Amino acid sequence: MIDLSCSYMGLGLRSPIIAASSGFTDTLVKIRHLEQQGVGAVVLKSIFEEEIIHEYHHVLREEADKTGREEFLDYLDVRLRRETLDKYLNLISEAKKAVDIPIIASINCKSAYEWMTFADEIEKAGADALELNVFVLPSAIGRSSEDNEKVYFEIVKQVKRRISIPIALKISYYFSNLAQFAIDLSHSGIGALVLFNRFYSPDIDLDKLQVNQGHVLSSPGELSMPLRWIAMLHGRLSCDMAGTTGVHDGKAAAKLLLAGASVVQVASAFYRHGIGYAAVMHNELREWMEEHGFKKISDFSGMLSQKKISDPAIYERVQFMKYFSDKDSL
16 A cells, blocks of 8 residues: 655645645635645645735725825725735635645745734634745845845744744745755754745747746746755755645656655646646556555655765766767767
C-alpha cells in the first residue's frame, strides 16, 4: 500500500501535492472538490493590496460623481478594506468547517506594513498556516540589495509578533546571494520557504506595437529552477521547502520531492486540465513509487539532493560546455 502522507510546517498532510494559491482556491465549492481529488492542503487565493485599492478607487469615483463630496474618502477606504477582509475571513472559517485538509491563508504583500493587522484575524478565523507572497522588485537604482532583503525579514518579524500559526514565505530567485539569503530566512522562525513565485510578465506585440500580458501559466520547462535550488538547499535550512512553478504532472512532483521538497504546489496544471487532474497526478506519483519500490514519501525524500549525490557539482553547473563538447565528438 502506497502511503503519500507527509509533514509540512508541522502539519500532517495526506499528500505532498498542494493546491497553490489560484482561482481554484477562492470558493468553498472548489476547495471541497480539491479535497475530493486528494490534495494534501489548500493555499487560498491571495488577498492583494492592489485589488482593494482598485475597488476603492472604483467606488470612490462613483460616489464622487453622485455627491461631489470628499468626506466619504476615509469612510469608503475603511469600509472597502473591511468588506474584502471579512469575505476572506469567512472563506477561511467556512472552509475549516467543510473540509478536513489544512487551510493555508495567503497574503500578497505590496508594502511592508499594509497587511500586518490582518494576520491575527486570519489566525482567529481558523487558518492552519499563513503563506506570505512577498516580492520587492530589485529595480530601484538607489536601493541596495541589503535594503531589499531587509524588507523580507521585517515582514516576517512583524507577522510573527502577531500570530502563532506557521508562516511560509514565498520568494523569487532575484537575489545576489540566494543561497545565503534562504539560509538566513530559514533561521527567522518561518516554517517553510516556497520556491518560487511567478509574476506578471510583459510581452511586446510586434503588429500592434504595444505591451501586453506575457505567459500567465507556467510551463514544464520551468521546473528546473526550483529543482536546482531545492536540491542545493536541502539539508542546509532550518525550515521546510515547498516546490512550485513547472509542476505539471506526478513525475514532476516526484522530481522535486527527490530534490528535497517537503511538498509541491500546483496551479497551472489545474488551469490546463481542471481540478480533476489532481487525481491523475496522484496516480502518476503512486505508480512511480510502486515501480521503484518506495512505500512512503520519506523513503526517497531528498535522495537526490546536492548533499546526497556522488557528483554534487552537477547542480551548480551553469554552462553547456560538456554537452556541446560531447556533440562535437560525434
